[in-house]
Amino acid sequence: MKLQGKVAIVTGGAQGLGRGFAQGLLGKGVIKKVIKEFGGLDILVNNAGVNGEEPETWRRTIQINLIGMIEGTRLAETYMDKSAGGRGGLVVNIASTAGLVPMFHGPVYSGSKYGVVGYTTSMAADPKTLETGVSYATLCPAFTATELFEESHETLLNNNTGLDLAAKQITDAGIQTVADVVNGFLQLVEADDNNGFVMAVSKQKGIQYVHRRPRKPRANKL
Numbered sequence: 001m002k003l004q005g006k007v008a009i010v011t012g013g014a015q016g017l018g019r020g021f022a023q024g025l026l027g028k029g030v031i032k033k034v035i036k037e038f039g040g041l042d043i044l045v046n047n048a049g050v051n052g053e054e055p056e057t058w059r060r061t062i063q064i065n066l067i068g069m070i071e072g073t074r075l076a077e078t079y080m081d082k083s084a085g086g087r088g089g090l091v092v093n094i095a096s097t098a099g100l101v102p103m104f105h106g107p108v109y110s111g112s113k114y115g116v117v118g119y120t121t122s123m124a125a126d127p128k129t130l131e132t133g134v135s136y137a138t139l140c141p142a143f144t145a146t147e148l149f150e151e152s153h154e155t156l157l158n159n160n161t162g163l164d165l166a167a168k169q170i171t172d173a174g175i176q177t178v179a180d181v182v183n184g185f186l187q188l189v190e191a192d193d194n195n196g197f198v199m200a201v202s203k204q205k206g207i208q209y210v211h212r213r214p215r216k217p218r219a220n221k222l
Helices: 016-027 058-079 107-124 147-157 161-174 178-190
Strands: 008-010 045-047 089-094 134-141 196-200 204-212
Touching: 016 178, 045 058, 058 089, 058 107, 058 134, 089 107, 089 178, 089 196, 107 196, 134 178, 178 196, 178 204
Parallel strands: 008 045, 045 089, 089 134, 134 196
Antiparallel strands: 196 204
């Protein structure tokens, strides 16, 4: 997708990765404005996310990371759907490498991100995308120097259970910068026919496509 002149919405864009994604899009000529003002929507980035594993916080993690993402995706479809007067578009849902491999020290967070990957790739495989013109892609950053990571890291240090193993997991993957993730994000957004793509970005391995072959849905012949 060529980004010049496109209209984009980035949820959770006030800080961390969300702010980086918004700034990256602005650098490519995208204007983040209200749909009413510009008459349509081309890109939605569902980035809002939290981490909470305690009895009083884990439901909020699922609500924001998974349910909020689904609600945002469905809302965007109502504006993008070509069969309903939209102009098509792209939904990028931000998951995590914790949605690709188990993370024992954050099972609720990991579970919510597995859900993001599963939901997004399933939407990409739906034959109706042939009519709607809406594509779906997933970005899975590894450990990144953001406020969310710092808060999660501090909580981990306060919990001695499996601390050495968790610390090794972080050390092995490395801690990347927001700029590293934004570079991958822009590559994903600008890729041709990116429906169904799942990209992982980490300090150690850089940009990797977990699923790169475009998932072109087949028309239902039943």
